[in-house]
Amino acid sequence: MRIARVVPDLPTYAVDEGFRYATDRPLPVGSIVRVPLGRRVVRGWVVGAEPGEPSALKPIKALSAEVPIFTEDLLQTLRWAAHHYVAPLAALLRRAGPPNLPGKVDTEVLAPVGRQASSGTPAPISAAAAGDRARAVYCLVGRDELTDTLLDVGPVLRSGGSVMVILATGAEVATHGALLRAAFGARVIEVLPEASHREVTAAWERACETPGHVVVGTHRVVFWPIEGLRLGVLVEEGRRAMRDRQTPTVHAREVIRRRASVERFNIVYLGNVPSTTVLASGVEVQRRSTRGWPPVEIVDRTEDPPGSGLFAHRVRNAIAGAVRRGVRVFVFSHRRGYAPAFRCVRCKTLRRCPSCGSRPEPGEACSRCGAELGSCKVCGGGRFEPLGAGVGRISEVLRRAHGDGAVGAVGSAALIWVGTERDIPSVTGVGLGVVVDADGLILGSAYNAAEEALRIFARLAAGIPFGNGRHLIVQTGQPEHPVIVALRSGDPLPFLEGELQVRQEFGLPPAGEVIVVEVTGGTRDARTVLREAVGTRATLLGPAERSGKLRWLIQGRDLSDVRSSLRPAVQTLRDGGAAVRLDVDPLDL
Numbered sequence: 001m002r003i004a005r006v007v008p009d010l011p012t013y014a015v016d017e018g019f020r021y022a023t024d025r026p027l028p029v030g031s032i033v034r035v036p037l038g039r040r041v042v043r044g045w046v047v048g049a050e051p052g053e054p055s056a057l058k059p060i061k062a063l064s065a066e067v068p069i070f071t072e073d074l075l076q077t078l079r080w081a082a083h084h085y086v087a088p089l090a091a092l093l094r095r096a097g098p099p100n101l102p103g104k105v106d107t108e109v110l111a112p113v114g115r116q117a118s119s120g121t122p123a124p125i126s127a128a129a130a131g132d133r134a135r136a137v138y139c140l141v142g143r144d145e146l147t148d149t150l151l152d153v154g155p156v157l158r159s160g161g162s163v164m165v166i167l168a169t170g171a172e173v174a175t176h177g178a179l180l181r182a183a184f185g186a187r188v189i190e191v192l193p194e195a196s197h198r199e200v201t202a203a204w205e206r207a208c209e210t211p212g213h214v215v216v217g218t219h220r221v222v223f224w225p226i227e228g229l230r231l232g233v234l235v236e237e238g239r240r241a242m243r244d245r246q247t248p249t250v251h252a253r254e255v256i257r258r259r260a261s262v263e264r265f266n267i268v269y270l271g272n273v274p275s276t277t278v279l280a281s282g283v284e285v286q287r288r289s290t291r292g293w294p295p296v297e298i299v300d301r302t303e304d305p306p307g308s309g310l311f312a313h314r315v316r317n318a319i320a321g322a323v324r325r326g327v328r329v330f331v332f333s334h335r336r337g338y339a340p341a342f343r344c345v346r347c348k349t350l351r352r353c354p355s356c357g358s359r360p361e362p363g364e365a366c367s368r369c370g371a372e373l374g375s376c377k378v379c380g381g382g383r384f385e386p387l388g389a390g391v392g393r394i395s396e397v398l399r400r401a402h403g404d405g406a407v408g409a410v411g412s413a414a415l416i417w418v419g420t421e422r423d424i425p426s427v428t429g430v431g432l433g434v435v436v437d438a439d440g441l442i443l444g445s446a447y448n449a450a451e452e453a454l455r456i457f458a459r460l461a462a463g464i465p466f467g468n469g470r471h472l473i474v475q476t477g478q479p480e481h482p483v484i485v486a487l488r489s490g491d492p493l494p495f496l497e498g499e500l501q502v503r504q505e506f507g508l509p510p511a512g513e514v515i516v517v518e519v520t521g522g523t524r525d526a527r528t529v530l531r532e533a534v535g536t537r538a539t540l541l542g543p544a545e546r547s548g549k550l551r552w553l554i555q556g557r558d559l560s561d562v563r564s565s566l567r568p569a570v571q572t573l574r575d576g577g578a579a580v581r582l583d584v585d586p587l588d589l
């Protein structure tokens with residue numbers, strides 16, 4: 001008899017250390033087993049073998065699957081993620097496996113790879129093919145160069161290595177998966193979000209048995225123990241969809257970075273607007289195209305006569321011209337789902353929180369730090385208006401000009417579509433794009449609003465094939481703003497470097513770290529529990545109260561110690577009946 005340490009599949013910190021069980025044969029790390037726990041029998045994962053005398057221990061009831069779902073190396077990353085995202089270990093361990101119990105499959109015989117790499121192949125890809133390591137590289141690419149670079153992975157496959165390609169959405173997995181399949185055939189394993197549990201499990205079994213595959217998926221595949229993994233490719237790592245929205249708020253980029261250093265594989269980032277986080281990590285940036293997106297027309301609204309309405313004269317003409325020619329128009333508003341900035345109706349000054357300086361959402365108290373917002377600090381005015389018009393008002397104005405039938409939602413038969421950020425994936429076949437008010441998005445309430453704004457505008461521009469009058473028009477009242485300058489030049493780097501300096505100055509991510517803690521109900525005084533957990537190691541802001549939830553913000557240069565003391569604190573609150581939600585590295589504040 002031997003001893004195996006097993007972490008039960010229960011979403012609580014209380015079982016993080018796991019328990020010792022007796023086993024009659026050695027079980028590899030990552031084995032899925034069934035073990036007795038109290039009066040129940042539960043699923044669990046083997047995390048190690050231990051010396052000692054097993055006779056007093058309860059035996060493992062059963063081995064549930066023939067294939068382990070993680071290796072020692074991957075377990076290191078899973079443990080790191082549990083610490084970083086302040087999550088129970090079990091909540092991470094289960095992500096390495098497929099939705100159903102995996103079975104053993106035959107090793108595949110893969111067809112030879114014909115395709116050669118292009119001369120511009122990034123160093124991490126050539127190194128992966130040669131079995132070497134190379135520093136991570138961010139390739140600034142437009143649409144076409146993105147495809148070319150993905151196809152450069154051929155030599156990695158030929159040398160017997162596997163490649164993981166992570167994309168933001170299922171639609172992009174389908175598109176790029178099809179392109180890769182045309183070049184590499186059955187070596188491509190697409191993992192679509194809408195696939196059944198059985199299909200995803202089959203994909204996992206193939207990817208984890210035979211090396212030489214390209215696994216294409218969303219951030220859900222980022223913990224898969226792909227056999228022979230030599231290269232991770234992250235496409236548009238700065239997109240919001242690269243991260244889980246629910247606790248634990250795992251970010252694909254951070255997991256890949258960690259895995260690459262433990263498992264010793266290479267990383268290539270592809271996209272047109274790198275995140276400030278990836279730049280701060282010290283990657284080398286290479287240009288594979290002169291522009292990240294097609295040319296954009298900037299319309300300076302400060303030149304308009306006062307009261308000229310939502311659209312500048314030039315823009316009204318452009319829309320009318322497109323409608324006449326039967327060309328589809330997409331009119332973008334940032335108002336819906338995205339917090340706009342507010343300004344004083346009287347003096348037009350942006351509303352700011354007097355305590356923390358953020359640009360707050362409407363309301364009496366700051367949603368970030370809870371401070372009283374009060375009246376306008378410049379003129380004393382008490383009325384505020386959001387910047388920019390919402391979808392409703394824009395549609396109304398366009399209907400008056402072009403008739404009811406001409407204006408509709410994205411995907412409708414109408415020639416003019418009006419929508420927001422969430423509609424962008426469905427915007428296809430558009431000949432003219434119009435951003436009604438770029439400033440409303442650039443000046444949004446989040447600390448990273450400007451960075452997000454550039455990313456969204458660049459995506460919009462990239463979605464409109466340039467030429468024959470097809471392009472994106474962006475209206476702004478601040479044509480010299482670094483975001484607009486970047487948008488015009490097709491080069492995001494000068495803006496992002498300036499942005500990094502500002503974050504450095506204020507200790508904001510990526511220069512500092514932030515954890516949001518949201519507490520609902522419970523018998524314990526969350527204030528005291530959190531204050532004790534944070535101590536003097538970081539700044540604790542809050543609570544801000546919103547619909548019965550208390551929201552705190554923990555901010556500091558390095559929160560690793562806070563993370564350790566936060567685990568028992570959260571457990572205390574949960575034991576007191578509270579619902580606690582943790583948002584680590586939040587996307588908005």
Ligand SMILES: [Zn+2]
Binds near residue numbers: 355366
């Ligand atoms: Zn505040």
Ligand SMILES: [Zn+2]
Binds near residue numbers: 344
């Ligand atoms: Zn004012």
